[in-house]
Amino acid sequence: MKAFTGTPALVRLALRRDRIRLSVWVLALVGVTAASASAVASTYDTPAEIASYARNIGSSPASIAMAGPPVALDTIGGIVVYETSLTVLLGVALMALFTVVRHTRSEEEVGRTELLASAVVGRHAGTAAAVSVAVGASLVVGLGVTGSVLVTPFPTGAAVLYGVSVTVLGIVFAAVATVTAQLMSHGRSATGAALAVLGASFALRAIGDVQGSFLSWLSPVGWSQGVHLLAGDRWWPLLISLVFAVGLFGLAGWLTTRRDVGSGVWADRPGPGRAGRLLSSPLGLAWRLQRGTVVGWGVGLVLLGVVFGSVSNDLQDMVRDNPTLQEYFAETGGSITDAFFAVALLFMGLGAAGFAVASALRLHGEESAGRLEPLLATDVSRDRMLLTPLVVTVGGAALLVTVGGLGVGLADALVRGDFGAVLPLVAQSWVQLPAVLVLVGLAVLLMGWLPRATAVAWAVVGFAFVVGWLGGLLSLPSWLSGLSPFQHLPQVPVEEVTVAPLVVLTLVAVVLVVVGALGFRRRDIA
Amino acid sequence: MSTAISTRDVVKTFGSTRALDGLDLEVATGEVHGFLGPNGAGKSTTIRILLGLMRADSGSLQLLDGDPWHDAATLHRRLAYVPGDVNLWPNLTGGEAIDLLSRLRGGIDEKRRASLLERFDLDPTKKARSYSKGNRQKVALVAALASDVELLLLDEPTSGLDPLMEATFQECVREIREEGRTILLSSHILAEAEALCDRVSIIRSGRVVQTGTLADLRGLTRTTVEVATEWPADGLANVPGVLHVERVDGKVRFDVDTDHLDEAMDHLAPLRIRSLVSHPPTLEELFLRQFGDVMEEEPAR
Numbered sequence: 001m002k003a004f005t006g007t008p009a010l011v012r013l014a015l016r017r018d019r020i021r022l023s024v025w026v027l028a029l030v031g032v033t034a035a036s037a038s039a040v041a042s043t044y045d046t047p048a049e050i051a052s053y054a055r056n057i058g059s060s061p062a063s064i065a066m067a068g069p070p071v072a073l074d075t076i077g078g079i080v081v082y083e084t085s086l087t088v089l090l091g092v093a094l095m096a097l098f099t100v101v102r103h104t105r106s107e108e109e110v111g112r113t114e115l116l117a118s119a120v121v122g123r124h125a126g127t128a129a130a131v132s133v134a135v136g137a138s139l140v141v142g143l144g145v146t147g148s149v150l151v152t153p154f155p156t157g158a159a160v161l162y163g164v165s166v167t168v169l170g171i172v173f174a175a176v177a178t179v180t181a182q183l184m185s186h187g188r189s190a191t192g193a194a195l196a197v198l199g200a201s202f203a204l205r206a207i208g209d210v211q212g213s214f215l216s217w218l219s220p221v222g223w224s225q226g227v228h229l230l231a232g233d234r235w236w237p238l239l240i241s242l243v244f245a246v247g248l249f250g251l252a253g254w255l256t257t258r259r260d261v262g263s264g265v266w267a268d269r270p271g272p273g274r275a276g277r278l279l280s281s282p283l284g285l286a287w288r289l290q291r292g293t294v295v296g297w298g299v300g301l302v303l304l305g306v307v308f309g310s311v312s313n314d315l316q317d318m319v320r321d322n323p324t325l326q327e328y329f330a331e332t333g334g335s336i337t338d339a340f341f342a343v344a345l346l347f348m349g350l351g352a353a354g355f356a357v358a359s360a361l362r363l364h365g366e367e368s369a370g371r372l373e374p375l376l377a378t379d380v381s382r383d384r385m386l387l388t389p390l391v392v393t394v395g396g397a398a399l400l401v402t403v404g405g406l407g408v409g410l411a412d413a414l415v416r417g418d419f420g421a422v423l424p425l426v427a428q429s430w431v432q433l434p435a436v437l438v439l440v441g442l443a444v445l446l447m448g449w450l451p452r453a454t455a456v457a458w459a460v461v462g463f464a465f466v467v468g469w470l471g472g473l474l475s476l477p478s479w480l481s482g483l484s485p486f487q488h489l490p491q492v493p494v495e496e497v498t499v500a501p502l503v504v505l506t507l508v509a510v511v512l513v514v515v516g517a518l519g520f521r522r523r524d525i526a
Numbered sequence: 527m528s529t530a531i532s533t534r535d536v537v538k539t540f541g542s543t544r545a546l547d548g549l550d551l552e553v554a555t556g557e558v559h560g561f562l563g564p565n566g567a568g569k570s571t572t573i574r575i576l577l578g579l580m581r582a583d584s585g586s587l588q589l590l591d592g593d594p595w596h597d598a599a600t601l602h603r604r605l606a607y608v609p610g611d612v613n614l615w616p617n618l619t620g621g622e623a624i625d626l627l628s629r630l631r632g633g634i635d636e637k638r639r640a641s642l643l644e645r646f647d648l649d650p651t652k653k654a655r656s657y658s659k660g661n662r663q664k665v666a667l668v669a670a671l672a673s674d675v676e677l678l679l680l681d682e683p684t685s686g687l688d689p690l691m692e693a694t695f696q697e698c699v700r701e702i703r704e705e706g707r708t709i710l711l712s713s714h715i716l717a718e719a720e721a722l723c724d725r726v727s728i729i730r731s732g733r734v735v736q737t738g739t740l741a742d743l744r745g746l747t748r749t750t751v752e753v754a755t756e757w758p759a760d761g762l763a764n765v766p767g768v769l770h771v772e773r774v775d776g777k778v779r780f781d782v783d784t785d786h787l788d789e790a791m792d793h794l795a796p797l798r799i800r801s802l803v804s805h806p807p808t809l810e811e812l813f814l815r816q817f818g819d820v821m822e823e824e825p826a827r
Contacts, residue, residue: 185656271619274625374627374666376577377607379602379630522582
């Protein structure tokens with residue numbers, strides 16, 4: 001056991017460093033599960049509502065692809081699992097793999113492992129400590145999930161099994177990450193490889209569940225959901241997970257003995273020795289640094305749009321059977337489908353705002369990392385450095401609302417067999433842009449005058465999201481909810497497009513950018 | 527003699543700290559000017575102000591023929607900068623970073639780029655995140671040295687380089703000097719400054735405390751003597767013109783004004799000189815003498 005010497009001390013070190021990060025992960029995952037479990041339980045509280053859910057949602061392929069196998073949807077417990085498992089399974093897997101890579105490969109990359117390895121620390125101690133922390137955190141999340149569903153009408157045995165199935169998925173992805181951390185020589189690529197495995201697991205399970213085929217059995221997510229809660233409560237699929245995890249731990253241990261500290265099994269591939277033609281301006285650099293982000297957000301919003309679009313047809317029936325949902329959509333007015341599309345497009349706008357604020361604040365990140373100084377020491381003015389990358393920000397946001405609207409429209413058209421509404425939806429998605437521009441303007445203003453307070457831009461995005469998500473349910477005073485620029489947009493397609501608010505919001509955005517640029521001209525660059 | 531850089535009474539404060547406290551710096555066109563001082567003396571702040579990245583609170587500055595704050599972008603076409611702490615984009619290769627930086631400056635000499643990559647033994651196809659500190663510094667050096675500019679601002683450019691690369695760097699600096707270009711070289715490697723610089727300025731707590739050619743600084747009027755004698759060399763300190771008497775390893779080391787050299791020798795001769803070395807003081811001795819009191823004060827605080 002010499003190879004594990006020092007593990008307890010490293011576990012304490014990891015817990016000390018991650019005490020806030022891991023607490024946030026655990027609290028967020030358990031909190032979201034508890035909140036949605038009790039929300040679901042109060043929304044579907046009559047046998048008629050439950051039956052309607054099973055009939056409409058349980059037969060929708062899009063919803064099965066997202067949530068998992070439609071088991072026991074004729075019980076309230078089944079609906080709770082169906083509504084909560086995607087979030088908590090995805091969350092626990094992400095938490096476990098991030099934690100393991102963070103404490104193994106990333107530590108090794110910056111050279112701190114070398115310092116520790118020179119002390120009385122066994123060869124496998126670092127990995128063992130990271131895995132212990134990730135597994136421990138997964139266990140706490142599992143316990144929290146069990147506790148959360150027990151608040152609703154849920155049998156104890158099934159609640160424990162639900163918690164265990166969540167914990168086991170955390171263990172599997174901790175194991176996946178220990179292997180990718182051995183193979184790759186950089187933290188980012190190790191995380192990326194583990195994320196690819198996670199994505200493939202969800203995709204295999206989605207296809208398998210929709211087809212009812214064996215593909216689900218090739219996916220760790222499929223094993224955790226294969227327990228069929230409240231419809232058999234099978235424990236044996238989790239055995240496959242554990243055998244798989246132990247196999248991966250063994251593989252990682254073997255790989256550890258076959259490589260040097262500081263390098264992965266696979267070396268970094270070399271890149272181009274010369275820069276492409278585009279990489280010759282601040283705009284070209286911004287595109288190069290952000291193109292991956294644009295594509296990632298684009299894929300995400302298309303998928304979200306498809307989910308929205310594919311359920312629009314079932315919606316009429318669902319809402320007719322459910323007074324709680326009727327109340328929710330009555331807030332917006334208009335036909336239920338239009339009200340639903342208005343909500344869908346608002347979410348595309350909020351997604352685009354998330355990208356746009358991250359993109360605009362990128363310059364601040366570059367400044368903190370010390371990479372702005374050498375650029376501004378060249379023939380590039382401050383105005384050009386600040387403003388030209390906004391082409392990527394605004395262009396990216398426009399692209400995102402477009403593909404999001406297209407996703408909603410196409411999925412809806414495929415379900416209905418009528419393509420007439422696709423182009424109008426895409427056009428209507430553009431109504432969101434002026435509000436996105438205001439948030440970009442706010443980010444630029446903060447970078448120009450209060451670079452330390454750039455988090456305020458994120459706070460406003462978060463606030464806009466909460467106001468958009470819960471809408472009138474919060475009954476906030478209008479001056480307060482009006483702080484979200486999205487509240488000033490016409491709610492298309494329920495309302496007609498009115499030009500005045502769009503023009504005013506765009507002008508506000510331009511003023512914010514100009515004032516921000518004046519500040520950026522004057523201040524010291526850190 | 528035209529000036530490339532001229533600052534008068536420049537003050538820069540950060541909150542309650544006075545980073546620059548009336549800085550006067552003159553760099554002549556075509557010279558290699560050493561900018562020496564301990565950490566935190568204000569070297570990097572000065573360079574950032576010269577680059578227009580920071581604005582001086584007061585004082586006057588001239589860089590080439592413009593104002594570093596107002597004419598920043600146009601002046602930057604004529605200069606190149608190597609920061610002390612080179613940060614690169616982790617997912618760009620070294621070659622891409624070199625091209626980006628030199629294109630933004632307005633072009634690159636292709637032949638020189640290729641030869642510098644070879645001389646500095648730098649692989650341009652590696653991603654920046656896998657470079658060591660020294661290799662990141664080489665990226666910035668190649669980008670700066672390969673460009674055709676009048677003025678180079680180098681902020682401790684060799685702190686991560688090995689001795690072989692240090693020698694390559696010194697070669698490059700000499701070539702640039704022969705082409706008549708100007709270099710401001712901030713450093714705390716005194717041997718490097720001694721080998722390369724025509725003139726040096728020593729900065730301390732935000733002020734230039736000494737400036738001039740190395741000969742000026744050494745004071746041609748003063749010599750350092752190390753002597754071993756058979757009989758104890760007492761009473762040296764009382765000889766006129768003798769300063770800084772120290773005893774090291776059974777020898778005595780002291781500085782003496784050249785005018786009083788014969789008096790010192792007269793004092794030593796009857797004591798039976800066993801060995802005697804004399805040389806002008808090294809930059810390191812000057813530096814230690816300048817800052818010696820700081821180092822002695824430190825532990826007392």
